[in-house]
Amino acid sequence: MCFRPPSLSKPRECPACGKKVPRMSGKNLKNCPFCKAELPEETIPCPECGVEQPINNRVCKNCGFNGKPGSGDPLKRKDN
């Protein structure tokens, strides 16, 4: 996603075994490599409207924000 915050480059933690799941570049692991538990889909809030959505979305499903300032629908912003 274009508006991926830097904090999301940290490894994820498996909710089942608690181990750090390494982040493969460009890949979203669906299962923990250690215990094979299913990992929850990663979501991040849109910086414009705050709606949680899959991390791989390039364009916000709610407001249409695509990483460029002003690209989102202002009517759908969270502070309106």
Ligand SMILES: [Zn+2]
């Ligand atoms: Zn695990």
Ligand SMILES: [Zn+2]
């Ligand atoms: Zn949005």
